[in-house]
Amino acid sequence: MDTLVSIKVFCEVVRVGSFVGAARHLGVSSPMASKHLVHLERHVGARLLHRTSRKLSLTEAGQFYYDKCVDALDVLEQAEAALADRQGEPAGVLRVTAPVWFANDRIARLLAQYQKQHPKVVLDLYLTNSKIELAQAGMDLAIRVTHEPEPQLIVRKIGTVQLVLVSSPAYIGAMGMPQSVQDLEKYGAVIPNYRDRNDYLLHGPDGRMKFQLNSLMKLNDTTLSRKLVIAGMGIAMLPAWLVEEDVRQGRLLRLLPDHDSPPLDIFASYISRQYQTAKVRSFIDFFSAAMAP
Template identity: 40%
Template sequence: MDTLLGLRVFAAIAEHKSFSAVADRLGLSPAMTSKHVQHIEARVGARLFNRNSRNVSLTEAGAKYLQTVGPLLDGLAEAEAQLTTDTLSPRGTLKMSMPGWISNPAFAGILLAYHQLNPHVTFELDLSGRKINMVEEGFDLALRVAFNLDEGLIARKLADVTFQLVAAPSYLDRVGRPQSPDDLADAPLLAYSRVASDGRIRFGGSDGLDVRLRPVMVSGTEDILQCAAIAGMGYAMLPNWATRDDVSAGRLEVVLPRVTWPTLQIHAIYADRSYLPAKVRSFLDFLAGADGLAAAMQTRGHLNPDAEAGPQPPTR
């Protein structure tokens, strides 16, 4: 059998998680599609897919094999494209995972600008904030502020993200506005699970002051924390990029406004490959470029440009 076609069938099934869909896409019969996979499994001596009547997923061996052959197939496709076109343009589906707070008009503008330059790239976005397996789930990129880097992945810094403590004006009218960090002790916190799940905020660096708030809600999805803060449930530590519009509209208020709140870094996480598909490489370069993520965050601005020294990111 044609081993190269078999590899393409394998990679397509890994992406679409369906034998029948790939058969239709490639113009093969379902039986022939299965035979191609069996041929590759016989060559490598391992089962590549878990299958039942409803689901198809990669085995551990299949995920490792895809990590190796996927870039080779992408490279072959682009090499073939170079033979038929004068310039190589990014194309295909760019599957990305990112935090929910990045869903805003500024980031949509970045996507629009990139798409206008690269109209053959389609975006598939996951904003759930959940932990993902990039290889097994077929993600090209993940944007993360807090992360543990798995083996075979690398991180590229894109921009700084300033977090700040906010609350609803109505809530602050009821309980009073803190005048110092000590006033926050045991206050109700709507805690982002990847930054301050235990409610602790550290001021003044490694030798500074710890203030422990009382988590009343913990979530890895920032949207619900922001909504709960607007409703008056307590304090929330959120990126100023996400809260700027609500602060400007009076739905939220910055707590201790002369304090410099923690600044973390947002990274692009992607597979450590000697070759990156053009769609991934070009979007990475666009995010890191002069009109990319850092510029968009700067445009939205910092709320406290004359802030005094304050807290540091919580330590793990």
């Protein structure tokens, strides 16, 4: 068996915590993933993983070997990326973390277009609303929506997005359509639990208005928030891209459409300029152009 492939399988098993998950991600069968680990343990002459029916855990030797393998694979990947840079063609695995609400139709179309333009780049997209350490998580790039970019990262603004106030026809049919910002106090809302506060800002005909939403539920999954509101659970302030098709199809109603929220900046962030390889540059340049007004 190819020992380098076995090393990649071993590292992926440790990263995802299971043979099934690693096999699915790498495009091999679970039995083949197990064979790779057996081959690797025979090759190094040490047991690398404790395996039970419930969980996997690294042995002391496995932890030492895993740390070294991760470093070695990073070096190999950087070498491949550097070679691709010399040839001027983006290539290799591009690991990107982005907000959960990036799981929408518009972003899906853009990702498909990007992959068509750069077929040698394999996107590994991790959606989370939590901020993660890029180096520690092995990420090349983070897409973040914030007013305050992290000073330790190199950032480039690639676009903006607005939050819009929406609800279902059924809920508004029962509660009535709000006529002013002050009316919002009587509605229940689905709000994110990763925000420090539940107050929002809208600009309307009467100027700038601050208001609070009364929480019915808090959660950290923006796409589930959308589904809950469609199902009739109150109102929500959601990214316009996430709900634009729902509004168009009548599944959701835009509330107070003559009021706009301040646009939120979307930044691409990466660790340092040495990590701005051709694949990173290609992704940033593509989305900057695609998100331009």
